[in-house]
Amino acid sequence: MSELFERLDFVENPQYERIISDLLEQQYSIVEAFFTETEVHALRHDLLAKQEDDAFKKAAIGNKVNESVVKTIRGDQIFWIDEAKANASEQLFFTKVNDLIAYLNKTCFMGILHKEFHYAIYPKGTFYKRHLDTFQNDDRRKLSIVCYLNDEDWTPENGGELVLYLNNEGQEIPKVIYPFPGRMVIFESQLLEHEVKPVNTKRLSITGWLKTR
Numbered sequence: 001m002s003e004l005f006e007r008l009d010f011v012e013n014p015q016y017e018r019i020i021s022d023l024l025e026q027q028y029s030i031v032e033a034f035f036t037e038t039e040v041h042a043l044r045h046d047l048l049a050k051q052e053d054d055a056f057k058k059a060a061i062g063n064k065v066n067e068s069v070v071k072t073i074r075g076d077q078i079f080w081i082d083e084a085k086a087n088a089s090e091q092l093f094f095t096k097v098n099d100l101i102a103y104l105n106k107t108c109f110m111g112i113l114h115k116e117f118h119y120a121i122y123p124k125g126t127f128y129k130r131h132l133d134t135f136q137n138d139d140r141r142k143l144s145i146v147c148y149l150n151d152e153d154w155t156p157e158n159g160g161e162l163v164l165y166l167n168n169e170g171q172e173i174p175k176v177i178y179p180f181p182g183r184m185v186i187f188e189s190q191l192l193e194h195e196v197k198p199v200n201t202k203r204l205s206i207t208g209w210l211k212t213r
């Protein structure tokens with residue numbers, strides 16, 4: 001009986017369905033306007049307020065157990081977002097992310113149990129060299145998510161492209177993605193190596209991971 005109700009409850013979401021088919025076919029998906037201009041503006045405002053409070057830390061390589069700051073690999077500064085202490089715009093962010101997670105778990109049995117998200121600032125001149133989002137001591141990250149919070153007038157000349165290194169039958173194909181505001185990129189954490197090219201203008205984002213177990 002409960003199964004029947006769950007089924008009646010289910011509403012197919014075309015946006016999520018496209019994300020799922022993209023992930024299956026090409027290991028990544030790009031969603032334009034996942035966040036509205038107003039939402040991006042509010043999140044950008046929060047991020048910049050936290051930066052003024054000096055809340056940001058230089059990002060480390062590896063996780064909390066295995067941590068070292070290596071500027072030659074990555075130059076961004078990060079601030080982990082605590083969902084329990086989320087403000088209005090962050091709550092809205094998590095509402096959307098949680099809805100997507102629920103859909104993935106329901107339709108694809110993804111088994112996402114945990115998530116972690118941080119704000120990131122790439123100051124002018126910084127980058128993140130080619131890497132994989134998994135650590136030797138932790139393989140729970142399944143999907144990486146990046147949401148860009150840059151200004152409306154962001155142009156390709158500002159640099160900071162995300163490059164995903166796709167593999168097509170042994171041949172490497174770089175996929176260049178510009179960090180336009182509102183854009184959300186989701187990709188397979190354990191499969192796709194990627195990098196952030198040097199930025200010419202301060203670059204703002206939220207990055208996170210959906211994790212199993």
Ligand SMILES: O=C(O)CCC(=O)C(=O)O
Pocket residue numbers: 120128133146161162194195196205207
């Ligand atoms: O900001 C991006 O486009 C990607 C960031 C990234 O690769 C990371 O934080 O692991």
Ligand SMILES: [Fe+2]
Pocket residue numbers: 131132133144194
């Ligand atoms: Fe990454």
